[in-house]
Amino acid sequence: MLRILVLHGPNLNLLGHREESVYGTATLDAIDESLIKLGGELGAELVIRQSNLEGELVNWIQEARRNYHGIIINPAAYTHTSIAIRDALAAVDLPTIEVHLSNIYRREEFRRHSYVSGVALAQIAGFGAIGYLLALRGLCEQISVTGSKRSSGGSASVSGTKTGAH
């Protein structure tokens, strides 16, 4: 079974109540539930975490090296500022999909640069909550094509775990 780590960055715990015209009305819980459901259909076990802290995200990325086949990350505002998150992703060298709810290229100038995209397999931006599901489908497909670097070794059950501020 594939193990995928899903990371949500700062302020994404406020989804559903935060700038709805930009980010939509789906809450993070609703997004996570839809991801876990799709993961079940695709045979992927998801661990989902949210943090408002850069270092915590870096720690979780580092830990992923031994335990996961791929990463889906919405680094939120850290997209545009964090060399530390980029370096952590480069270090673990797992297939990574960068997700943004909004189309960051149609917004303020400062959102048009991503430190993460240079180490990501792909970036999905502008599809709202559906972008996470597209990312999961694409990542599972990619891992099955390229072959997983790690043996599955775990249980066959479908599950999802969540931690974070929401």
Ligand code: DQA
């Ligand atoms: C975001 C875009 C970022 O620019 C912003 O700081 C966010 C959310 C998105 O999902 O569209 O917090 O990553």
